[in-house]
Amino acid sequence: MTRPVPGQSPPRPAAVAKARSARGWAGWLFVIPAFAFYAVFVLRPIALTAQYSLYRWDGIGPSTWVGLANYAKVFTDPDLFDSLVNAFKLIVFFSVIPVVLGLTIAATIRRIAQSRLALVARTVLFLPQVIPLVAAGIAWSWLLSSTGVVNQLLSLVGLGGVTRAWLGDLSTALPAVGMIGAWVLLGLCTILLLAGMSKIDPALYEAARLDGAGAWREFVSITVPSLRQEIGVCVTVTVIAALASFDIVYISTQGGPGNATMVPGLQIYYLAFSEREVGMASALAMVLMVLVIAIALPIQRLTKDTDQ
Amino acid sequence: MARRVRPGRSTAALVVAVGALAAACGAPGSNSPQPAASASAPLSGTPTCGTAPVALNGYFETGFPLPKALTTEFSKQHPNVTWNIREDQFAVITQNAPRVLADNPPDLMRLPQVSELVKDNLLKNLDGYAQAFGWDKWPASQLEQLRLGPGGRPRGQGSLYAMGLNFSxxxxxxxxxxxxxxxxxxxxxxxxxxxxxxxxxxxxxxxxxxxxxxxxxxxxxxxxxxxxxxxxxxxxxxxxxxxxxxxxxxxxxxxxxxxxxxxxxxxxxxxxxxxxxxxxxxxxxxxxxxxxxxxxxxxxxxxxxxxxxxxxxxxxxxxxxxxxxxxxxxAPLTFGIGANAKNADCAAFFLNWVATDRKAREITVEVGGSHPMGPADAYMPDVAADTVTAGTLAAGADIAKDNxxxxxxxxxxxxxxxxxxxxxxxxxxxxxxxxxxxxxxxxxxxxxxxxxx
Structure with a gap:
């Protein structure tokens, strides 16, 4: 902070103020190029989306002002509202599973950190992050098909009765899509948490062990609290991935069967490019943006390290 | 360390920026190019591709070899015509059609459902060509689906806005x-x-x-x-x-x-x-x-x-x-001409050629497997009797009989x-x-x- 220390009054206040203001404008000059890009490619589209959301427009012809009618429809049309609900269901798979499982796996890997196995495990877990989502989606739709590996394994262990086309069944399609997401995001969370763990002072563990703490006690009392920030990042990134999901769903089910896996991202795309309801699509996009911000901000606050 | 930017100033800057960006434009669509009137102007004589070099812009569907086979043969017979062809999946064409037709109208384009394109004046009215080439003397059922009333509704009657390369x-x-x-x-x-x-x-x-x-x-x-x-x-x-x-x-x-x-x-x-x-x-x-x-x-x-x-x-x-x-x-394999296409006459000539040229009809059956467009008594290429192509062509005749x-x-x-x-x-x-x-x-x-x- 450059705020003057109280009691140590600056010699010539006017001159300092002038210098500071000049420096302030110079600072803005440096910001201009980046801000111009940000304004044209981020702020302008958001402003235009907000504007479109108040019209009924097919994207080409003349438009009609409809006020907030599009927003009203987002919350009353069951198809649109259900897609929002599905996005929240996906949070279980995209966030809860990767974070919980990631913590467990990271804690395990940390214990064997020196071995070759740890390196292999890290690589294997991070691999999904490297593969394009489209490729992952295609691979998984094969794995989950009626004759795919998943069903073959189930039949092998005598669970032939539960085999089905996982992505084609109204009750299992959404969880199946969720598992693909969990598989993709698990590696990211594990690596993030592992990096966080390497920063924890080993002396803490040693002290805990001297006090007779077991592995579980160490995990709960040292590992998890120390990883608060990393967990915060994981939760934020994965929750946004769940709410704004598009690619995995588009590749694996396209929202089917019977809208069972319809999510807002896909719905926006269909509204804009297949139904040509640009206004409705924009309204849903604005609602989605507000939702993501409204959920991501409190998570940030909750997980902020209070010590700093 | 960092000098804190007063929140008031940054918020103000943001508001000004967003406001300026939003205020710059009126209602969406108000400044979109309005294509020329969709009513067809009477033609002076039968359109042709002429003799001067012409480059036609085509926008076709990926995975279907028929249009390219036809354009290749057409260029063989009419060497002054060359083709710039862009291909996309049908789903992509469906999404892009309005924008492509508005911004960069192709001379010949594979079309999705046409009602909304006609409503936005994006397709050329083909009535003039139909008259000049005699398409209106073909069995009416071939072109029925491509006729639309004013503003795109209802379909099935009215002006002709598209043509088929064949009908499947x-x-x-x-x-x-x-x-x-x-x-x-x-x-x-x-x-x-x-x-x-x-x-x-x-x-x-x-x-x-x-x-x-x-x-x-x-x-x-x-x-x-x-x-x-x-x-x-x-x-x-x-x-x-x-x-x-x-x-x-x-x-x-x-x-x-x-x-x-x-x-x-x-x-x-x-x-x-x-x-x-x-x-x-x-x-x-x-x-x-x-x-x-x-x-x-x-x-x-x-x-x-x-x-x-x-x-x-x-x-x-x-x-x-x-x-x-x-x-x-x-249904016809629907192709249309952009309302503002540069070489509309040549594209229409091509569409007529596809339906009437002997070689083109052979290609349509061999490569496309479907019935060619055109007059009821037009030349039909021979197909081996034990093929499924022969079966589908025969079924086509049954359907025509039963309307x-x-x-x-x-x-x-x-x-x-x-x-x-x-x-x-x-x-x-x-x-x-x-x-x-x-x-x-x-x-x-x-x-x-x-x-x-």
Missing amino acids: MTGVFYNKKLAARIGMSTPPATLEEFDAALAKAKDAGITPIVQFNGGATGGLAFPLQSLMASYGPPGPINDWIFQKPGATIDTPSNLRAAQHLERWVKAGYFQKDVNAVDYATMMSRFIDGQGLFMFNGDWESGNLDKQMPGDVGFLLMPPAQKGGKRATMS GAMDFIANATGAIYAKSWTPNLQKLVAGQQTPQGLLKAVQADYTSQLEGN
């Missing part, structure tokens, strides 16, 4: 080897006989019907519409597809068709995973001999003749009553297929939708989509 037809393909195993020596002549064949196949451990119904493309619309044609006349279905005032899909005969389809589902005549099967999977399963019947179109005739020569038969969906009239989905051509129920509006038929048919398979509920839901979506336009 749907029906039921069957695997002859599997048919022999269940003792099906002649194609079923009534719906009852068809049902009996399905039951026999099921008992023999053969999948009766391989079909696709996964993702955003509900392929059960094919058997559903075929059953609609068995139970009722095609006229009211066409009226519904053409958006005629007061038309409804929720009719007693369509209900019986939907109930019949539900019985097939419950009897296990489709594969259990039909809701996860896409078009490509269906094709590979049928070619692999995994099912007796497949509801599909003659665009696959050439392919099937190559993949399983002599083993595939084609039948039109039999009527409910013996000797009843047959009807099926039949049984229908457009596809998925083409009623731009969004009805992905947003209404598909999810509801998928729910019907899963037992979460009734036949009556299916028709009511689709009709409700149809009405709300039309109100939206």
